Amino acid sequence: LKPQSIASVLATCARKITWVLSMGSTTSVCRLPESCNGKQNSCTALDPDGKWATQGDFDSSIQVVDGIASELKPIQTKPWSWKSTDPAVQPIYSLPGAVGSAEEQLFDVVVSLPLLVDILGFLCDASDVVRVCRTLSKSTSGDATPICTRHWKHMYQQRWPVFFEAQSYLADARRAQVDWQAAYFHALHGTCMFLLEVFDRERKMGFAMSCMSAKVAWDKTKKSYVAHYQSASQTLPEYIPDQEVRRLRFCPFSARAQLSPELLPPEASDIYPHRILHGFDTLKVGQGCELQWKMQMGSPFGWWYGTVESIDRHSNGVTATVTMLFEHFPATSRWYRLRVDVGDGVVRRCAIGGHHGGIRAVTEQERKHWMEFFPKQPLVF
Numbered sequence: 001l002k003p004q005s006i007a008s009v010l011a012t013c014a015r016k017i018t019w020v021l022s023m024g025s026t027t028s029v030c031r032l033p034e035s036c037n038g039k040q041n042s043c044t045a046l047d048p049d050g051k052w053a054t055q056g057d058f059d060s061s062i063q064v065v066d067g068i069a070s071e072l073k074p075i076q077t078k079p080w081s082w083k084s085t086d087p088a089v090q091p092i093y094s095l096p097g098a099v100g101s102a103e104e105q106l107f108d109v110v111v112s113l114p115l116l117v118d119i120l121g122f123l124c125d126a127s128d129v130v131r132v133c134r135t136l137s138k139s140t141s142g143d144a145t146p147i148c149t150r151h152w153k154h155m156y157q158q159r160w161p162v163f164f165e166a167q168s169y170l171a172d173a174r175r176a177q178v179d180w181q182a183a184y185f186h187a188l189h190g191t192c193m194f195l196l197e198v199f200d201r202e203r204k205m206g207f208a209m210s211c212m213s214a215k216v217a218w219d220k221t222k223k224s225y226v227a228h229y230q231s232a233s234q235t236l237p238e239y240i241p242d243q244e245v246r247r248l249r250f251c252p253f254s255a256r257a258q259l260s261p262e263l264l265p266p267e268a269s270d271i272y273p274h275r276i277l278h279g280f281d282t283l284k285v286g287q288g289c290e291l292q293w294k295m296q297m298g299s300p301f302g303w304w305y306g307t308v309e310s311i312d313r314h315s316n317g318v319t320a321t322v323t324m325l326f327e328h329f330p331a332t333s334r335w336y337r338l339r340v341d342v343g344d345g346v347v348r349r350c351a352i353g354g355h356h357g358g359i360r361a362v363t364e365q366e367r368k369h370w371m372e373f374f375p376k377q378p379l380v381f
Contacts, residue, residue, distance in 0.1 A: 152180035162248045166194040173262035193217040199247045200373050202238050209328050211303040213273035232298035273300030277358025278345040288367040292357030301357050305370045319343035330378045
């Protein structure tokens with residue numbers, strides 16, 4: 001259907017939607033048999049003004065107001081009646097599993113109204129959703145706000161999944177509400193940026209099997225993400241095509257409690273990639289892991305993937321020496337094996353150069369994600 005046709009359908013049904021949304025009594029479900037589908041005037045409803053409205057064009061799961069259920073205490077409203085010219089149509093007065101007030105139950109039923117929810121499900125372009133949700137009658141556009149809000153959130157999640165994860169986490173951490181329509185348009189026009197992590201920075205060999213922090217926005221003209229890397233030296237931005245979205249991620253879940261990505265200057269001295277992980281309790285021999293490592297002291301840490309070969313726990317119970325294997329290098333390479341002391345949150349120099357921080361074990365799902373970037377041939381410099 002064209003957006004104009006959808007808007008026309010909703011406009012025709014606007015009065016019926018308004019009745020449902022404005023009712024203070026319970027709403028029941030009326031199952032319409034196949035014989036009703038496509039038959040004009042086969043099913044009709046009487047609104048509070050005494051006018052009849054045709055129901056024959058609606059599908060077999062449409063929600064209709066059917067009076068006050070005896071099991072619940074409704075708010076007193078104007079009388080509302082339902083009639084059907086087909087004797088096979090019988091209303092069901094109970095709402096299985098319904099809890100809470102009549103208003104809460106009504107909201108849940110209305111939000112699941114197929115008429116609007118299903119139609120919005122066909123729309124994937126923001127302009128179409130605006131046209132449908134905001135250019136109908138005032139009563140319909142206002143009362144349909146909860147449904148449209150959910151649809152904006154869903155569209156945002158589908159369009160920019162990593163942005164969505166970051167936005168949701170930050171909102172929860174700050175106990176803030178998100179205006180998903182506004183968030184959608186800010187993301188679309190590149191006026192908001194998120195601190196994310198990028199696999200295989202600039203597709204350069206020197207960044208193989210690493211994940212580096214960057215401030216990322218969307219560039220709608222290039223239909224790409226644009227990553228501004230955090231570095232002690234000035235670097236050019238990288239444009240990451242939409243089809244390479246798997247190269248982006250938000251701060252790993254297991255590291256968020258310690259690194260607190262929601263804390264930004266001036267609340268904190270620096271952004272989270274400069275903070276160091278403590279502990280090593282979740283590490284196991286043979287398990288995949290990520291090491292915080294950087295070449296220059298003034299740069300933020302990146303994550304570098306390897307495999308735990310051994311763990312030598314120290315007598316203080318705080319630190320350990322972990323031997324890691326970087327199997328994307330040949331076994332004869334100086335970068336193949338590395339021993340690091342971790343656990344106490346101290347920055348230390350590495351035997352291969354640069355500095356390292358803490359270490360974290362990866363989940364099986366994270367390991368599979370890393371393997372998407374594993375070189376087909378061992379890297380030789």
